[in-house]
Amino acid sequence: MKNSKRLVIGILISLILIFLSSCSDLLMQLGEHGNARLGFSEGLSVTLQIQVSPETAREDSMVQVEQGTLLSFSAVADSTEELALTYRWFLDGEELTDATSGVTLDEHTLELDTSVLPIGNSEVNVVVQEPLLSVFEQETLTLTITKRSR
Numbered sequence: 001m002k003n004s005k006r007l008v009i010g011i012l013i014s015l016i017l018i019f020l021s022s023c024s025d026l027l028m029q030l031g032e033h034g035n036a037r038l039g040f041s042e043g044l045s046v047t048l049q050i051q052v053s054p055e056t057a058r059e060d061s062m063v064q065v066e067q068g069t070l071l072s073f074s075a076v077a078d079s080t081e082e083l084a085l086t087y088r089w090f091l092d093g094e095e096l097t098d099a100t101s102g103v104t105l106d107e108h109t110l111e112l113d114t115s116v117l118p119i120g121n122s123e124v125n126v127v128v129q130e131p132l133l134s135v136f137e138q139e140t141l142t143l144t145i146t147k148r149s150r
């Protein structure tokens with residue numbers, strides 16, 4: 001009888017330790033990465049669209065311009081609620097900052113000097129987040145840079 005009680009207590013302690021270990025891993029991930037997405041809040045949604053200026057030949061999610069064109073990308077987010085949104089811009093998978101050559105960032109707008117880009121295809125991506133509610137949306141455009149006509 002005492003052995004079965006010890007076995008049950010041992011199993012309970014093991015389960016508690018496994019649970020605490022999982023919580024510890026989540027907290028470490030939060031500390032290392034700054035945030036964790038735990039899912040969408042019910043009833044909240046964000047729709048996102050990227051507007052490009054100057055108006056360019058645009059087909060679905062593709063923009064084609066000559067090298068050296070100064071482009072302005074604006075992220076237009078529409079939400080069912082008032083949310084404190086943050087915007088993060090990426091070019092070919094690399095996050096853009098004010099220190100990135102040929103880039104100017106302002107709240108929800110990216111200005112990009114395409115003279116710093118090679119001829120060919122690149123991807124411009126914006127991620128819109130509401131940090132406290134873990135709501136996020138992203139949109140991607142393919143940017144085709146062509147040789148400047150003379």
